[in-house]
Amino acid sequence: MDADDVLHVLDLLRRAGTEVWVGGGWGIDALVGRQTRDHRDLDLMHRQEQEPAVVAALAAAGFVESLDWRPVRFVVTAPDGREIDLHPLVFAEDGSAVQASGEPERPFGYPASCFVTGTVGGTAVPCLSAEQQVYFHQGYEPSERDRHDMAQLRRVFGIATHF
Numbered sequence: 001m002d003a004d005d006v007l008h009v010l011d012l013l014r015r016a017g018t019e020v021w022v023g024g025g026w027g028i029d030a031l032v033g034r035q036t037r038d039h040r041d042l043d044l045m046h047r048q049e050q051e052p053a054v055v056a057a058l059a060a061a062g063f064v065e066s067l068d069w070r071p072v073r074f075v076v077t078a079p080d081g082r083e084i085d086l087h088p089l090v091f092a093e094d095g096s097a098v099q100a101s102g103e104p105e106r107p108f109g110y111p112a113s114c115f116v117t118g119t120v121g122g123t124a125v126p127c128l129s130a131e132q133q134v135y136f137h138q139g140y141e142p143s144e145r146d147r148h149d150m151a152q153l154r155r156v157f158g159i160a161t162h163f
Contacts, residue, residue: 003121016057030118041083048088071100
C-alpha cells in the first residue's frame, strides 16, 4: 500500500459521502508528514452508521471482505493483495467516539481531540492524533514496526511512549 493508494482510497470514500480517519502506520506517517516505512495495509476508522456506504465504495473498487471480527474490526482486500483494516466508531454528541473491543465492557475510547489532520503525499488527510496512536500502542508485545512508529512520534513530537 503506497501513498497514491492511500489517497485514492480516501478520495473514493470522500466521494461516497463518508468520513474516515487514518490510523496505524499510515496514520503515524501522516502525522510525521512523510512516509517512513513500507506499509502492508491501511487502517481506517469510520462512522459505524456509514459502514454500508464505506463497504459499497470499496467493493466498487474491487475490495472484498476477507476478515470479519465485527463489531471490533473487519478487513477488505483487493485482488492485488492490498488490505484495508476498518474500525467502526460510534460517535457521541460531543465528538468523542468508542470502538468495540474484545472485552465488551472495555471499549476503546476516542476523545474528540484525537481527530486531527496529517499529510500523505503532500495532501492533507484526516487522521488520529499522536496521543491516540500512543494509547493504541500499549498493552502488548511490540513488533519492529511498532517500535519504529513510536520512535517517529518521540522524534517529531517529543512525547513519551511505552516502548
